[in-house]
Amino acid sequence: MITVENLKKQFGANEVLKDISTTILEKEVVCVIGPSGSGKSTFLRCLNLLEGVTSGKVTIGGIEVTSPKTDIDQLRTNVGMVFQQFNLFPHLTVLENIMLAPKHIKKLNKADNEKKSMELLGKVGLSQKRDAYPEQLSGGQQQRVAIARALAMNPSVMLFDEPTSALDPEMVGEVLQVMKDLAHEGITMIVVTHEMGFAREVADRVIFMDGGYIVEEGTPEELFQNTRHERTKAFLGKVL
Amino acid sequence: MDSSLQVIIDALPLLLEGTVVTLKLIVISLIIAMVIGLISGLMSTSLNRLLRLVATLYVDIIRGTPLLVQVYFIYFGLPVFLDMRIPAMTAGIIAISLNAGAYISEIFRAGINSISNGQHEAARSLGLTRFQTMRLVVLPQATRRMIPTFVNQFIITIKDTSLLSAIGIAELTQSGEIIISSNFRAFEIWGVVGIFYLIIIVLLSRASRFIERRYAIR
Numbered sequence: 001m002i003t004v005e006n007l008k009k010q011f012g013a014n015e016v017l018k019d020i021s022t023t024i025l026e027k028e029v030v031c032v033i034g035p036s037g038s039g040k041s042t043f044l045r046c047l048n049l050l051e052g053v054t055s056g057k058v059t060i061g062g063i064e065v066t067s068p069k070t071d072i073d074q075l076r077t078n079v080g081m082v083f084q085q086f087n088l089f090p091h092l093t094v095l096e097n098i099m100l101a102p103k104h105i106k107k108l109n110k111a112d113n114e115k116k117s118m119e120l121l122g123k124v125g126l127s128q129k130r131d132a133y134p135e136q137l138s139g140g141q142q143q144r145v146a147i148a149r150a151l152a153m154n155p156s157v158m159l160f161d162e163p164t165s166a167l168d169p170e171m172v173g174e175v176l177q178v179m180k181d182l183a184h185e186g187i188t189m190i191v192v193t194h195e196m197g198f199a200r201e202v203a204d205r206v207i208f209m210d211g212g213y214i215v216e217e218g219t220p221e222e223l224f225q226n227t228r229h230e231r232t233k234a235f236l237g238k239v240l
Numbered sequence: 241m242d243s244s245l246q247v248i249i250d251a252l253p254l255l256l257e258g259t260v261v262t263l264k265l266i267v268i269s270l271i272i273a274m275v276i277g278l279i280s281g282l283m284s285t286s287l288n289r290l291l292r293l294v295a296t297l298y299v300d301i302i303r304g305t306p307l308l309v310q311v312y313f314i315y316f317g318l319p320v321f322l323d324m325r326i327p328a329m330t331a332g333i334i335a336i337s338l339n340a341g342a343y344i345s346e347i348f349r350a351g352i353n354s355i356s357n358g359q360h361e362a363a364r365s366l367g368l369t370r371f372q373t374m375r376l377v378v379l380p381q382a383t384r385r386m387i388p389t390f391v392n393q394f395i396i397t398i399k400d401t402s403l404l405s406a407i408g409i410a411e412l413t414q415s416g417e418i419i420i421s422s423n424f425r426a427f428e429i430w431g432v433v434g435i436f437y438l439i440i441i442v443l444l445s446r447a448s449r450f451i452e453r454r455y456a457i458r
């Protein structure tokens with residue numbers, strides 16, 4: 001589904017991703033963990049080219065993301081993204097946030113668009129908030145709307161960039177629950193997270209990154225119980 | 241000698257005619273200036289270096305020279321160079337539009353830049369193009385923030401139109417000058433001219449407060 005070959009990313013002289021290669025299968029749920037500054041968010045952002053790559057190759061569903069010939073706008077409709085800061089559009093209602101992309105990209109008619117968007121809103125448990133503005137919602141609710149918005153274009157891949165890090169602790173659970181439901185539906189998910197419980201319970205595979213490299217990857221059991229690398233052990237020792 | 245009241249009553253028809261010309265100048269010039277300002281503002285936030293350079297040059301030239309010089313240049317200077325006559329009204333509208341357009345361009349640039357990068361990223365990650373992102377996500381938010389600054393600029397531009405009396409356009413200030421040259425009643429006439437400008441501007445700023453409340457930033 002997704003292949004990453006020798007991905008490198010530099011910001012000026014700062015080498016954030018040194019040499020990343022991995023393959024993500026269809027319907028796989030992959031959690032990326034690691035200390036801050038390890039490059040995990042940058043890695044995620046390179047997958048839909050929110051960050052241009054310095055060198056290396058990324059393909060999603062057979063399409064080469066990193067090729068200059070690729071229509072990146074087209075590709076992004078197939079790759080949903082959820083941000084740490086939610087980034088809902090504050091001038092639009094909840095429903096309008098979800099309907100925006102299908103309306104202007106797919107040219108979906110209003111009735112179908114509204115029906116589909118209400119289904120998504122129901123899925124994240126916020127049907128009654130359809131006409132609210134983002135500022136009227138709690139952080140957890142905003143993030144659930146952001147997930148619904150990212151799903152509106154029917155993406156086959158969802159990227160989550162620390163989706164619960166900006167939330168008050170009591171709201172983390174509701175967002176993780178929505179993500180868990182999504183994982184069970186069989187959508188390909190890549191989740192950069194500090195929620196080790198979520199990684200252990202939901203992930204098919206966990207990737208540990210540090211210093212711009214993938215240090216270790218494996219099933220949650222392999223990574224959490226039979227940790228091979230010292231650096232992974234040191235990190236897990238601090239966070240678990 | 242006539243009473244002050246009589247002087248004012250006698251002057252009213254001409255002053256109202258001048259006011260109509262002033263309002264016409266304001267409305268036409270500000271509409272053109274908004275279009276120029278939006279285009280130039282978008283150019284100055286573009287990734288294309290050449291577009292940015294053109295916008296910067298335009299803004300620098302306009303802001304770096306006095307409006308009166310711009311008016312004289314367009315009305316007296318350009319016709320010599322182009323070998324064609326430009327009517328005073330046309331020259332006046334061109335000068336005011338270009339002048340206000342440069343300041344409005346900067347308002348747009350600042351407004352667009354005030355929208356967080358996260359908004360751009362969220363829109364682009366959905367698959368919206370750069371242009372759609374600007375039109376559907378960035379500008380609607382930025383414009384709301386810009387309303388008070390726009391009104392400020394509009395007020396300045398309204399007052400700037402009085403400079404066009406220098407090229408003989410019979411707008412409000414010029415009407416006042418014409419009346420005074422025949423009746424020598426400077427106190428009454430300049431007083432009333434001032435009050436007319438005051439009324440136009442106060443009405444505009446009240447209207448903008450209303451619009452601001454209506455489209456409050458979410």
